[in-house]
Amino acid sequence: MRKTIYLNIELCVGCGACVVACMDQNDIYPEKGQASFRRIYKMEEGEFPEANIKYISTGCLHCEDSPCLIGCPTGAITRDETTGAIIVNQELCIGCHSCAISCPFGVPRFNVNGKMEKCNLCLERVEVGLEPACVRVCPTFALTFEPLNKLQETKESKFALNLMTTIPKVGTVR
Amino acid sequence: MKKVERLLKGKIPSPDTGIEIKKSICTICDPTTQCGLDLYVKNGKVIKVEGSKEHPYNMGTLCSKGAALRQYIYSEDRLKTPLKRIGSRGEGRFSPVTWDEALESIAEKFNEVKQNYGPESVVFFAGYTKYFRPYLKRLAHSFGSPNYLTESSTCHQATAMAQKLTFGQPGRPDIKNTKCLLVWSSNPFHTNPGNARAILKGKERGMTLIVVDPRETPTTALADLHLKVRPGTDGALALAMANVIINEKLYDYNFISNYSYGFDDYKDYVREFSPQRGEELTGVSADKIIKAARMYASIKPAAIMPSASPVVHHTNGVQNYRAVFALIGLTGNYDIYGGNLVIPESFIHQPGLFLTKEHEFVQPRQWSEMAPRIGIDRFPVWGEVIDEEAQAMYIPFQIHSEKPYPLKALIGFGMNYRMWPDPKGLLESLKKLDLFVNVDLFMTDTCKYADIVLPACTSVERSELRCYPMGYIIFTQPAIEPLYDSRSDVDIIYSLAEKLGLDDPLFKAGYEATVDWILEPSGITVSELKKHPGGMFVPNPIKISEKKYLNTGFKTSTGKMEFKSSVLEKYEGIPGFEAIPIYRPPKYSRESTPEMAKEYPFVLNTGSRLPMFIHTRTFRLSWTKSLRPNHPSADINPSDASLLGITQDDLIRISTPKDSIIVKANLTQMVQPGVIHMYHGHPDADVNTLFEGDYLDPLSGYPGFKSALCKIEKV
Numbered sequence: 001m002r003k004t005i006y007l008n009i010e011l012c013v014g015c016g017a018c019v020v021a022c023m024d025q026n027d028i029y030p031e032k033g034q035a036s037f038r039r040i041y042k043m044e045e046g047e048f049p050e051a052n053i054k055y056i057s058t059g060c061l062h063c064e065d066s067p068c069l070i071g072c073p074t075g076a077i078t079r080d081e082t083t084g085a086i087i088v089n090q091e092l093c094i095g096c097h098s099c100a101i102s103c104p105f106g107v108p109r110f111n112v113n114g115k116m117e118k119c120n121l122c123l124e125r126v127e128v129g130l131e132p133a134c135v136r137v138c139p140t141f142a143l144t145f146e147p148l149n150k151l152q153e154t155k156e157s158k159f160a161l162n163l164m165t166t167i168p169k170v171g172t173v174r
Numbered sequence: 175m176k177k178v179e180r181l182l183k184g185k186i187p188s189p190d191t192g193i194e195i196k197k198s199i200c201t202i203c204d205p206t207t208q209c210g211l212d213l214y215v216k217n218g219k220v221i222k223v224e225g226s227k228e229h230p231y232n233m234g235t236l237c238s239k240g241a242a243l244r245q246y247i248y249s250e251d252r253l254k255t256p257l258k259r260i261g262s263r264g265e266g267r268f269s270p271v272t273w274d275e276a277l278e279s280i281a282e283k284f285n286e287v288k289q290n291y292g293p294e295s296v297v298f299f300a301g302y303t304k305y306f307r308p309y310l311k312r313l314a315h316s317f318g319s320p321n322y323l324t325e326s327s328t329c330h331q332a333t334a335m336a337q338k339l340t341f342g343q344p345g346r347p348d349i350k351n352t353k354c355l356l357v358w359s360s361n362p363f364h365t366n367p368g369n370a371r372a373i374l375k376g377k378e379r380g381m382t383l384i385v386v387d388p389r390e391t392p393t394t395a396l397a398d399l400h401l402k403v404r405p406g407t408d409g410a411l412a413l414a415m416a417n418v419i420i421n422e423k424l425y426d427y428n429f430i431s432n433y434s435y436g437f438d439d440y441k442d443y444v445r446e447f448s449p450q451r452g453e454e455l456t457g458v459s460a461d462k463i464i465k466a467a468r469m470y471a472s473i474k475p476a477a478i479m480p481s482a483s484p485v486v487h488h489t490n491g492v493q494n495y496r497a498v499f500a501l502i503g504l505t506g507n508y509d510i511y512g513g514n515l516v517i518p519e520s521f522i523h524q525p526g527l528f529l530t531k532e533h534e535f536v537q538p539r540q541w542s543e544m545a546p547r548i549g550i551d552r553f554p555v556w557g558e559v560i561d562e563e564a565q566a567m568y569i570p571f572q573i574h575s576e577k578p579y580p581l582k583a584l585i586g587f588g589m590n591y592r593m594w595p596d597p598k599g600l601l602e603s604l605k606k607l608d609l610f611v612n613v614d615l616f617m618t619d620t621c622k623y624a625d626i627v628l629p630a631c632t633s634v635e636r637s638e639l640r641c642y643p644m645g646y647i648i649f650t651q652p653a654i655e656p657l658y659d660s661r662s663d664v665d666i667i668y669s670l671a672e673k674l675g676l677d678d679p680l681f682k683a684g685y686e687a688t689v690d691w692i693l694e695p696s697g698i699t700v701s702e703l704k705k706h707p708g709g710m711f712v713p714n715p716i717k718i719s720e721k722k723y724l725n726t727g728f729k730t731s732t733g734k735m736e737f738k739s740s741v742l743e744k745y746e747g748i749p750g751f752e753a754i755p756i757y758r759p760p761k762y763s764r765e766s767t768p769e770m771a772k773e774y775p776f777v778l779n780t781g782s783r784l785p786m787f788i789h790t791r792t793f794r795l796s797w798t799k800s801l802r803p804n805h806p807s808a809d810i811n812p813s814d815a816s817l818l819g820i821t822q823d824d825l826i827r828i829s830t831p832k833d834s835i836i837v838k839a840n841l842t843q844m845v846q847p848g849v850i851h852m853y854h855g856h857p858d859a860d861v862n863t864l865f866e867g868d869y870l871d872p873l874s875g876y877p878g879f880k881s882a883l884c885k886i887e888k889v
Contacts, residue, residue, distance in 0.1 A: 011374070013363040013392035015785040016801040020241035023797050024222055025185065030800040040801070044843045048811060049402055051843035053390050124184020136224055139235040139367035140374065 002084045005121070005132060006151040007057055011142035014040050014055030018134035018143055022059075025122060025133035033112050037119035038134050057143060059134065060107045060119040062086045068099035068108060076116070085121035185214050185222045192216050196653035197226060197708040199640060200240040201303040201633040203788040205523050207231070207366055208640050209240050210708060213653045220244055220634065220654060228708050230644050231368050238786045242797040246632060247657070251616040251794055253629035254658035263605050266622040273661070273669070276626050280585065281673035283609045284317070287582045293318030294545035295581055299566065300324040301588030302791065304522055305638040306663035309688070310587060311536040311563070313667050316678045320544035320564065321581075327549075327566035328593055330523070331556075332486035332874035336495035338559045339739045342729025345502065345514030346525070346643075347477035349373065352512040354382040354473035356466075358498055359408065360481035363392035364785040369479070382473055384466050386411065389782060389851070390844045399466050402846060405779045406760040406881035407456040408485050409494030411463065412501055413757055414452025416444045418467035419504055425471065426506025433723060434503055435730075436738025436753070443754045455757070457846075471505045475512030478502055487781065487880040489761035492873040496739070496755035503735040510720050517643070517718050521692070526641025527715035528696035535692050536562075538678070545579060548572055553875040555751070558741055565875040567594065570603035570867060583609040585670075587630070587663050590790060591620045592855040595865035595877040596832070613666055616794065619857055629660040636662035639689050639703075641712075648709030649689065649700060750872035760881040761869065767883065774830060774883035776814075779845075780861045781854040781879050790855040806859040807838035809851035810886065815841050818886060825889040828852060830882060832866050835859040836889055850884060 019036045028034045038059040045052045066086050069077040076092035077099060079085070088099075095114035100106075108116045122132035130136070131145040144151065175183070178190050187193040198211045200223075210229025214222035223243045227234035236243075256276035261267025287295050298314035298321060300307050307324060314322035337344035349355060349372040362369035370393070377383060377396060385397040386408065394400040403411050419425050420441055430437050449460035456463075470476050478501065485495045507513035520526035541547070549565030549572070550557030556565050573581050584604070589612050594600040604610050604623050612624040621627045635656040641647045656662065661669075664685055671681035680688045686700045693699065698712065727733035731740045738753045745751035750758070759765035763777070784802060792798040799805065804823050820826055826839045828850060837852065837859045845851045852861040862879070869878045 013370070013785075015364060015367075016238040016798075017236055017241050019801060020238045020797045021224075021236070023800075024241060024244055029796060031796040036800070046843070047813065048843060048846050051390050053395065053842075053844060055392070122184065124180050124186060127180070128184070128186050130186075133224075136234055137236050137241050139232075139237055140363070140370065141235075 001147045003126070003145050003147050004062060004084065005059065005135060006144050006146055008142045008144070008151070009054070009056055011140045012055045012057050013140055013142070014042055014057075015139060016040050017137045017139055018057050021133040021137035022119070025125075035109055037117070057134070058105070060086060060121075061105060062119075062121055067102035067104065071098040071102035073098060080123055083121055083123055083126050085123045085126070087120045087123060088116050088118060090115045090117075187214060193221065198634040198650050198653045199638075199648060200236065200243055201305060201638075202239045202243065202246060202791055203237075203365070204302060204304040207368065208642070209236055210648070211240075211243070211634070213634055215653060218654055220247055226708055230646050230711075231642050235367065237367055238798060238801060239788055239792050242792060242795045243632075243634070245795040245797050246792070247634060249616060249794055252657060253614060253617055253621070253627060253660065255629060256659070257627040259625045259627075263623045263625075264601070266617070268627060271626075273659070276628060277666075277669050277673045280609070280611055280626060281670060281675075284583055284674060287608065288318065291580055291582055292545060294320055294579055295583065297321045297323065297548070297569070297581055297584040299584060299586040299589050301586060301590055301593070302789065303588065303633065305633075305640065306587060306667060307522060308532055308536045308692070309664050309667045312538060312678070312680070313671055313676075315537060315539045315544070316671065316676050316681065317674060318539065318544065320541060320547045323548065323564045323566035323569070325566070325590075325593055326563065328483065328487075328876060328879075330482045331560050331562070332492050332871065332876045333480055333482060333495055335555065335559050335874050336486065336492045337499055338729075339492070339555075339736065339741055340496055340499040340503065341508060341735055343516055345508050345516045347479040348475075348512050348515040349376055349477065349479065352376065352381060352475055352477040354384070354470060354476035355479055356470050356476065357383070357385045357387070357393060357397075357479045358481065359387055359484040360479060361387065361389070361391035361393045361783060365783050382469055384469055388779065388846055388849060399462060399469065401456075401458045401462055401466055404457040404846075405777050405849060406488045406490065406494075406763060406878075407757075409490060409497040409755060409757040410447060410452055410455035411458060412494070412497035413444055413447035413755075414449050414456070414463045415467040415470065416440075416497070416501060416504055417447045417452070418449060418464050419471045419501070420444055422468070424468065425504045429503065429506035429508070429735075433728070433734055435732040435734040435736045435740065440500065440737035440754055443756065447757070455759075470501065474507075475510055476505060476507050477513050478507075483876075484782065484880055486871065486874060486876050487878060489869065489871050489878040489881075490750070490758045491871045491876055491878070493750070493752070493755050493758065497757065500737055500755055503737065508735060509722055515718060515720070516722060518716075520641045520696075521639060524641050525643045526647055526712060527643075527645035527718075528641070528647070528693075528698065528712045529716065530692050530696060531694060532692055535680070535688070548581070549875055551578060553873070555741060555745075555873050556875060567870060567875045567877065570594065570600045573603040573606050581607065583607060585611040585613070586620070587613045589614075589620055590618065590855065591623070592790065592860050592862055594867065595862055595869050595879070596867035597860060597862050599867045613663060615660075618790075628666055629658065630663050630666065631656040631660040635660070636664070637685070638664070639692075645712040645715035646709055647698060647703065647712050648706075649703035651704065651707055748872075760878055762878075762883045763881060770831070770883055774885045775848070776884050776886055777849045778828065778830065778852070778861075778864065778882045778884035779849050779880050780852050782851050784853055787853060790857075793856065804838045804840060805853070806856040807840040809840050809842050809845040811843065811845050811847040811849070812841045813847050814886075815839060818888060820886070820888050827887045827889050828861070828864065828884050829887070830864040830884050833863045835861060835864065850886060854879070
């Protein structure tokens with residue numbers, strides 16, 4: 001069954017473990033000007049004493065209808081049929097940045113040779129039944145590798161349970 | 175791409191790729207974590223690091239520091255051979271020597287000092303990591319020196335002191351069974367993911383979460399109630415909560431009347447701390463103080479989760495934490511399931527649900543048979559309450575004063591001089607020693623001052639015994655050979671024992687025989703442990719019962735839980751030593767030193783954890799550094815920054831009357847207005863240099879790292 005990476009935003013604490021695990025898996029070294037395929041963003045709302053800080057771990061979303069793939073003039077970007085991963089063949093990449101322009105999420109990055117690089121869903125791991133490195137490492141299980149719609153089902157059932165436990169309480173108050 | 179190439183690209187273990195998985199543990203942070211590791215090894219080299227799924231602590235996960243372990247193992251800064259200093263101290267010029275040469279010259283000098291001044295003039299210091307501590311303590315005492323000291327002189331022991339003064343022995347938060355968790359100044363999401371996962375589970379089953387923390391953290395974000403206390407005012411907050419609990423009669427009358435000492439005096443003192451006064455002192459609204467007190471006192475069972483050091487890194491730290499721990503007695507939550515449960519430690523400060531002979535092993539000679547430990551004439555309560563070690567903060571003072579006796583030689587394992595307040599002062603004192611040896615992984619700034627430097631290896635290159643609270647035990651085996659000419663700390667300790675000519679049967683028997691000896695009461699053996707390279711559950715784990723004090727009493731001199739400390743009563747009249755957990759503002763604060771506060775209006779709070787660093791241990795790794803690219807930087811609230819015309823990443827100068835450092839400004843709501851947070855120990859901007867060497871809590875000797883006064887200027 002096709003799976004993809006989900007982030008439960010409520011559980012992301014911005015620790016950066018996914019960012020590092022990605023670099024370890026893919027031999028990415030910042031001192032060589034390379035960047036992780038995952039990044040952490042922090043959002044701060046409000047002011048003391050009511051401030052609210054949220055974190056989010058981002059990476060390629062491996063879109064079904066991928067703007068980067070459509071925009072690529074050389075066919076360097078393709079979809080892996082088994083896993084659904086959007087992958088880039090660097091030998092075909094001409095570094096034209098079309099993918100970067102078309103990607104609404106800012107994912108494609110260019111290495112020191114000017115070729116595009118991004119998350120490949122840890123394709124080689126997924127093929128042998130392992131989860132992507134970022135998912136494996138996540139200490140709060142915020143990142144999961146699940147069949148499409150699984151996260152929604154989990155959320156929905158939790159919501160349904162909450163609803164069921166809340167309604168009688170409302171009833172007793174009245 | 176061919177199949178094998180694809181497998182290699184994905185680093186997939188298989189006979190085709192030649193990649194094997196080897197088990198180990200990560201000890202970059204220590205001692206309550208030690209995540210299990212799956213190391214992907216090819217041709218004797220680690221090519222990838224992953225959390226071990228079978229390990230019950232981390233269940234396959236790691237933090238950002240552990241995930242960066244490969245860079246830690248293969249850092250270019252690793253020491254490669256033993257070194258002897260050829261330049262001046264601090265210059266960093268060394269020449270390689272053999273292990274024999276290095277160890278023999280250390281042993282010769284130690285024995286010479288022993289003969290001329292006594293064994294106590296040789297000092298044994300343990301920094302990070304902690305696995306070798308029992309063996310180092312044994313080495314010190316076997317040699318005859320009482321002076322085994324550790325980084326716990328600024329980390330955990332003051333919290334232990336506050337707990338021991340109150341209960342005789344600490345109770346751990348039973349998070350799994352509690353209905354209300356009061357986290358007092360800890361953010362396990364960035365320090366101890368196991369506890370963080372326990373909190374998440376608790377929240378799922380409806381546990382109430384109250385968090386006391388000056389900062390905005392992922393833990394406070396989950397809280398039902400977040401008390402944003404001003405740094406250093408924890409004691410006042412706890413006393414104001416006690417005021418509500420007592421006035422509203424929410425306390426445990428039975429526990430107080432039968433099992434406590436000094437309640438009436440405590441109650442009289444608590445009267446002074448109305449919620450309104452609490453609000454003035456702490457910045458937490460009276461309304462929130464009342465709410466928190468009611469929640470904690472009326473939801474049963476309730477547990478307090480302390481932290482190792484934030485609350486005690488104040489000049490009034492121990493008294494503040496005593497006031498907090500008094501709440502556990504007040505509400506009868508001591509040693510009950512779901513409260514603060516007393517669980518015996520098995521090995522290296524960790525419970526593992528098995529018995530050992532660790533205490534007998536580490537203390538082959540009683541304190542009474544040795545000279546007084548460093549620091550206990552200045553910090554006498556330490557000598558009475560802390561059984562493990564001497565107080566390292568006093569090292570520089572004793573080197574200079576030579577009283578009550580001179581210190582002549584020091585061997586540090588992972589010693590970092592930046593741990594001390596006024597670290598430059600410590601360095602100056604080290605220069606006075608006849609011999610200073612440091613064992614480390616890397617050529618650190620501390621090593622540069624050593625006469626002899628010895629290369630240690632990482633956790634994955636050695637063998638170590640560890641245990642976990644769920645009744646799990648591991649004796650790791652090296653996943654790769656020690657790199658270069660490095661050795662494990664334990665090997666170094668055992669070789670040194672031999673060269674010193676110590677007549678110690680366990681050092682003579684060797685490491686594994688020692689581990690068998692320590693484990694003897696548990697029935698677990700090294701040979702059994704070796705069959706389980708990833709660790710194993712302890713057979714026949716000991717059962718932890720509740721309210722053990724009913725049979726044994728409390729391990730205090732009154733045999734009761736003490737609202738008024740019978741130890742401190744002996745020091746009546748000495749400021750700071752009050753028997754009731756009095757509240758006194760930090761030594762340098764708006765309240766204590768209003769004149770100084772006019773010039774230095776900000777509270778300087780150092781060392782609050784960032785997720786990618788643990789002390790200085792991952793500063794040198796590009797992976798962890800990339801998570802906070804603007805470091806060294808200080809956290810400042812945007813409203814303060816705007817008043818001072820400071821924008822993100824501007825250079826700012828942080829000054830105290832002692833010194834100043836220049837760092838980048840990191841604007842964030844994580845820090846409250848009026849407070850500056852600076853992470854400690856950075857070689858380019860060491861915030862500890864801003865503290866005087868004697869800015870210490872008179873009870874514990876702990877530095878007031880989390881509240882001093884400073885000013886900020888845009889550079």
